[in-house]
Amino acid sequence: MARTRDEAAARRVLDSARDLVRRLGPRAVTVDEIAAAAGVGKQTIYRWWPSKSSVIMDALSELTDPEPAQLPDSTFEAVRLQMRRVAAMFASRNGELIRELVADSQGDPALAKEFRERFFAHRRARAAATLENGIATGQLRPDLDVDDALDVLYGPLWLRLLVGHLPTSQAAADRVLELVWPGLARGGALPAPPSPGRKPSRRRPAPSRFG
């Protein structure tokens, strides 16, 4: 019948959106900028996406972080690894992105839904799989509610990200896990120290930028 959709244009829109968002932050990027950078008319953007936020969500959801090749058999170690990765992401430029995405979501139910389903749910499912494996292998309590456990493990990191009262360091992730672990584990005890001779610290150690 008529002219078909220009996939290359859509590609350029997403690429430009991604670049601009990384450079300026999602709040500062305007639709006109994206259109100009992509060499596309604004109407083309609004023909394919319902809103600016949706474009940005699309551009960002392509940034799939690769699942690590393999997680340790120890559930404790596996969760620690995953939590550290989340903490690292939150502390990076992507953390700012996520903050603003959540912010935009608050006033826009459709965007909030997209965020939950396309970003949040994916990562949560991976973390859930780790816990479910831990239950199956007897490392975690058999009656553990995975949703609750995930909120308890990752909620503190999100809180720090969004309120900013404390940094989202890997050390914080470690401390949260150690604090919560007795309520998750089958026996209720911390596992044997992973690295030879190094006991996990309970109290906050000397302030450190890393951890």
Added chain:
Amino acid sequence: MARTRDEAAARRVLDSARDLVRRLGPRAVTVDEIAAAAGVGKQTIYRWWPSKSSVIMDALSELTDPEPAQLPDSTFEAVRLQMRRVAAMFASRNGELIRELVADSQGDPALAKEFRERFFAHRRARAAATLENGIATGQLRPDLDVDDALDVLYGPLWLRLLVGHLPTSQAAADRVLELVWPGLARGGALPAPPSPGRKPSRRRPAPSRFG
């Protein structure tokens, strides 16, 4: 020298802002609306406050929720009471307010600072006092890091409020507390069932609108 500042006008601004925010939400309220409702010129608002968000923050920070007359001696019960109150607030109209306030804070460091210092810190200090009392009375581990514990207890509620993947029910608050408690308590065991014969449930019970 000249005319003095009209305190009554400022009062009307805050009252109008509070009413409008409660009625429409902080995002939907415009400065022109506040000015019109208060019967003041916009310039009068901007003479006293640096931004719309600042006005709304001022109006809301006056909504101090009264501290309960007395908390139970049992730290477990005291924390549970406080968590339930937070969950109830999050589930109410005020929860929506807080969500949008956090959202606005993400792109505005000054506002974020105000939010942390004038809203977040107050409530956190009260919750911290409960935990510190628990440490002092030997109900909580003496080496407990209060900041971490607060994040672990309240982070899940904040996460649910801001991401919306699950409701912020009082039941959720209870389950979080029970899940985390073994890592906080001195002995690591749940306290004797508070209500006679009713054991705190670990698994999520039948879905309920209430707690």
Added chain:
DNA sequence: TCGATAACGAGACGAATGGTCTCGCCGGGG
């Protein structure tokens, strides 16, 4: 082949809204 149709780039436009500026008025302190 060729025409109808819809997508395209470019950009004007409308609307909402945060924040500034102007204007005439008015009131209290020096």
Added chain:
DNA sequence: CCCCGGCGAGACCATTCGTCTCGTTATCGA
């Protein structure tokens, strides 16, 4: 008493999302 500055009212500016228009162009179907 009188001038300086706060006051109410509102015009104005700037930004930016999203829509609409226009002439062009590519593709599908006849």
